Amino acid sequence: MIRGVLLDLGGVIYEGDDPLPGAIEAVTQLHAAGLPLRFVTNTTRKTKRALLERLARLGLDISADELFTPAQAARDWLTAHDCTPVLVVHPNLESEFADIPERDKRAVVVGDAGEAFDYAHLNRAFRALVDGAELIALAKNRTFKDEDGGLSLDAGAFVAALEYASGKTATVLGKPAPEFFAAALASIDCPPEHAVMVGDDAEADVAGSLRAHLGRALLVRTGKYREGDERRFEPAPTATVSDLAAAAGWILDRRS
Amino acid sequence: MIRGVLLDLGGVIYEGDDPLPGAIEAVTQLHAAGLPLRFVTNTTRKTKRALLERLARLGLDISADELFTPAQAARDWLTAHDCTPVLVVHPNLESEFADIPERDKRAVVVGDAGEAFDYAHLNRAFRALVDGAELIALAKNRTFKDEDGGLSLDAGAFVAALEYASGKTATVLGKPAPEFFAAALASIDCPPEHAVMVGDDAEADVAGSLRAHLGRALLVRTGKYREGDERRFEPAPTATVSDLAAAAGWILDRRS
Numbered sequence: 247m248i249r250g251v252l253l254d255l256g257g258v259i260y261e262g263d264d265p266l267p268g269a270i271e272a273v274t275q276l277h278a279a280g281l282p283l284r285f286v287t288n289t290t291r292k293t294k295r296a297l298l299e300r301l302a303r304l305g306l307d308i309s310a311d312e313l314f315t316p317a318q319a320a321r322d323w324l325t326a327h328d329c330t331p332v333l334v335v336h337p338n339l340e341s342e343f344a345d346i347p348e349r350d351k352r353a354v355v356v357g358d359a360g361e362a363f364d365y366a367h368l369n370r371a372f373r374a375l376v377d378g379a380e381l382i383a384l385a386k387n388r389t390f391k392d393e394d395g396g397l398s399l400d401a402g403a404f405v406a407a408l409e410y411a412s413g414k415t416a417t418v419l420g421k422p423a424p425e426f427f428a429a430a431l432a433s434i435d436c437p438p439e440h441a442v443m444v445g446d447d448a449e450a451d452v453a454g455s456l457r458a459h460l461g462r463a464l465l466v467r468t469g470k471y472r473e474g475d476e477r478r479f480e481p482a483p484t485a486t487v488s489d490l491a492a493a494a495g496w497i498l499d500r501r502s
Numbered sequence: 503m504i505r506g507v508l509l510d511l512g513g514v515i516y517e518g519d520d521p522l523p524g525a526i527e528a529v530t531q532l533h534a535a536g537l538p539l540r541f542v543t544n545t546t547r548k549t550k551r552a553l554l555e556r557l558a559r560l561g562l563d564i565s566a567d568e569l570f571t572p573a574q575a576a577r578d579w580l581t582a583h584d585c586t587p588v589l590v591v592h593p594n595l596e597s598e599f600a601d602i603p604e605r606d607k608r609a610v611v612v613g614d615a616g617e618a619f620d621y622a623h624l625n626r627a628f629r630a631l632v633d634g635a636e637l638i639a640l641a642k643n644r645t646f647k648d649e650d651g652g653l654s655l656d657a658g659a660f661v662a663a664l665e666y667a668s669g670k671t672a673t674v675l676g677k678p679a680p681e682f683f684a685a686a687l688a689s690i691d692c693p694p695e696h697a698v699m700v701g702d703d704a705e706a707d708v709a710g711s712l713r714a715h716l717g718r719a720l721l722v723r724t725g726k727y728r729e730g731d732e733r734r735f736e737p738a739p740t741a742t743v744s745d746l747a748a749a750a751g752w753i754l755d756r757r758s
Contacts, residue, residue, distance in 0.1 A: 365619045365655070372645075372655045388667045389628075399621070399628050403663035410662035411644045411655050 248462070248501045250436030251276055252427065252455065255287040255297075257446035257469015258490050262393050265304045266468050268491030273306060275494050281501060282434035286314045286427065286443075288385035288420040288450060290357030290401065291336040294318060314430045316384035316420030317342045320355055323382060323419060329353040332374045334367050334404070335384070336360050352377075356408065356416070357384040358401040368404065375412040381405075385420035387450050391470040421447075422454020431460075444493045448475040448483065456481040462500075464493045504718070504757045506692030507532055508683065508711065511543040511553075513702035513725015514746050518649050521560045522724050524747030529562060531750050537757060538690035542570045542683065542699075544641035544676040544706060546613030546657065547592040550574060570686045572640035572676030573598045576611055579638060579675060585609040588630045590623050590660070591640070592616050608633075612664065612672070613640040614657040624660065631668040637661075641676035643706050647726040677703075678710020687716075700749045704731040704739065712737040718756075720749045 253259065259269045276283055285301075285308060292300065294315050301308060317339060324331055330349045333340060335357035343355070354371045375381055386402035405416050420426055431441050442462040445451020446469030455463045465476050465483035468490070476486045487493050509515065515525045532539055541564060545553065550571050557564060573595060580587055586605045589596060591613035599611070610627045631637055642658035661672050676682055687697050698718040701707020702725030711719045721732050721739035724746070732742045743749050 359621075361621050363621045363624075365615075365617050368619075368659075369655050372659070373652055376653055388669075396629055397632055399625050399663070399667050403624075403628070403667040406666035407655070407659040407663040411659040413644075 247440065248281070248442050248497055249440040250431060250434045250442075251281050251283045251497060252286050252430055252441060252443040252460075253283060253490070254421075254443075254445035254447065254451050255285055255301075256289050257391055257471070258444060258466055259285075259301070259306065260304055261391065261469060265306070266489060268489060270305045272490045272494035275498065279498055279501060281497070282436065284312055284314060284430040284434055286421060286430050288316060288358075288387055288401075290316055290339055290384045290420070291360060292338050293342045296338065311433065314426065314433075316357070316426070319419040319423075319426060319429070320382060320384055321346070323417070324349075324353060324355075327351070327353065327380070329380060331355040331382075332371055332379060334359050334363070334371045337362060352379040353382050354379050354408065355382045355384065356401055356405050358387075358390070359404070363399075363404050368407065372408060372411055375408060375414055381408060381412065381414045381416040383416040383418045383420075385450070386416065386418045387447060389470060391446075397470060397472075421445075421450040422457065424458035427455055427458040427460065442484075442497055444490060444497075446471050449479045452483045453479040453481055456484075464496060466490060466493055503696065504537070504698050504753055505696040506687060506690045506698075507537050507539045507753060508542050508686055508697060508699045508716075509539060509746070510699075510701035510703070510707050511541055511557075512545050513647055513727070514700060514722055515541075515557070515562065516560055517647065517725060521562070522745060524745060526561045528746045528750035532753065535754055535757060537753070538692065539568060540570055540686040540690060541568055542677060542686050544572060544614075544643055544657075546572055546595055546640045546676070547616060548594050549598045552594065567689065570682065570689075572613070572682070575675040575679075575682060575685070576638060576640055577602070579673070580605075580609060580611075583607070583609065583636070585636065587611040587638075588627055588635060590615050590619070590627045593618060608635040609638050610635050610664065611638045611640065612657055612661050614643075614646070615660070619655075619660050624663065628664060628667055631664060631670055637664060637668065637670045637672040639672040639674045639676075641706070642672065642674045643703060645726060647702075653726060653728075677701075677706040678713065680714035683711055683714040683716060698740075698753055700746060700753075702727050705735045708739045709735040709737055712740075720752060722746060722749055
């Protein structure tokens with residue numbers, strides 16, 4: 247029944263600078279079983295290249311094709327819509343947009359900018375919106391589990407701020423955009439009904455993928471998971487499991 | 503018919519460091535006609551004392567009783583709800599809350615913090631909300647007309663950010679909270695149906711006061727006014743006039 251697996255990264259594979267217990271082995275198990283995998287992340291503090299290097303340091307060697315990032319989706323969107331970006335992104339991510347030529351129209355692109363979410367950057371973006379720019383969100387996650395273990399404000403809060411002030415509605419390119427899940431599944435030729443998504447975000451990962459018509463979605467109790475998250479958003483997870491190791495077991499019991 | 507007048511300050515009386523043309527004279531006319539006035543402002547970058555001093559420098563001498571600020575409403579709210587504030591406000595405004603004792607509960611208080619709207623302050627407030635603090639907005643205005651003449655992000659954008667990330671809904675204490683208009687009118691013993699509000703914000707001043715059952719509300723084409731604002735929010739203004747001088751003429755034609 248299950249023919250393809252989408253995996254979130256932060257809070258599922260790793261947390262901070264360390265892999266989560268059993269996570270790397272779980273990926274190896276899924277690979278060994280011949281299940282095609284794709285990693286779909288809303289992490290926007292690093293370039294795709296830097297993310298791949300980080301994963302390799304954690305012991306996870308994957309190809310560029312296996313990793314889907316919102317920044318790549320944004321580059322495609324900007325080209326398709328003939329727009330130059332006005333960036334509100336982490337300094338680490340700016341190089342991902344460095345070679346985009348000047349174009350007629352502008353689009354504000356908001357990622358998880360971290361400390362770069364300051365009044366000057368946000369107000370510059372707001373003024374571009376007032377002047378007619380489109381609003382693009384790499385992600386609209388509300389929170390992420392920060393390095394100190396606490397929940398911190400994610401990009402979604404600042405997207406909401408710009409939406410509220412400008413009256414515009416952001417086009418979200420990362421999870422839970424159905425197009426983002428669809429692109430990842432298309433690349434492994436897996437129909438959505440035979441796919442499963444595994445994530446720690448009950449809203450963007452789990453409810454989002456089920457709304458994008460994936461057959462199943464598992465919520466793991468690692469990363470940003472908080473007690474009761476499985477009842478907080480609709481649709482609810484197909485199952486809630488302790489971690490990726492448990493998720494891999496669940497999936498391998500149901501593979502075609 | 504009209505027995506009391508509420509006036510906004512920024513964008514109606516002054517802009518930047520200068521009074522708007524004819525504004526001080528218009529207040530003098532209204533005073534001379536014996537109409538009781540109250541100044542209701544969502545400006546939260548200065549203490550009440552500093553605001554009164556600024557108005558005096560502009561040539562407008564009013565008493566502390568005539569000026570209604572959201573910070574005063576917040577102090578009352580914090581006392582009534584036995585809360586200590588977690589401040590996200592402009593450094594100038596912090597002294598207004600300096601003498602509040604430690605209390606059992608906490609409430610995040612958001613004003614127009616300007617450059618102090620940075621990631622560290624906002625995330626500290628977010629974490630207090632996650633820990634159970636209430637969310638109080640001194641104002642939820644979307645924009646204000648900045649010193650350089652452009653529109654800039656106002657407190658409302660950051661209130662929306664904290665609401666989105668925390669899932670909580672802010673209690674708004676300044677305009678357009680009906681209690682705020684009601685307190686100002688009660689102080690001049692004026693029934694709402696005989697009152698008029700004059701402001702440059704079609705949403706918080708005009709639609710807000712009409713929703714609070716004021717009899718009339720005038721939109722002035724100064725300050726943050728933008729072409730078409732009179733059609734952007736419901737209820738629409740009773741009339742749209744060029745500035746406070748024109749508003750005073752309109753009001754004096756309809757005084758009881």
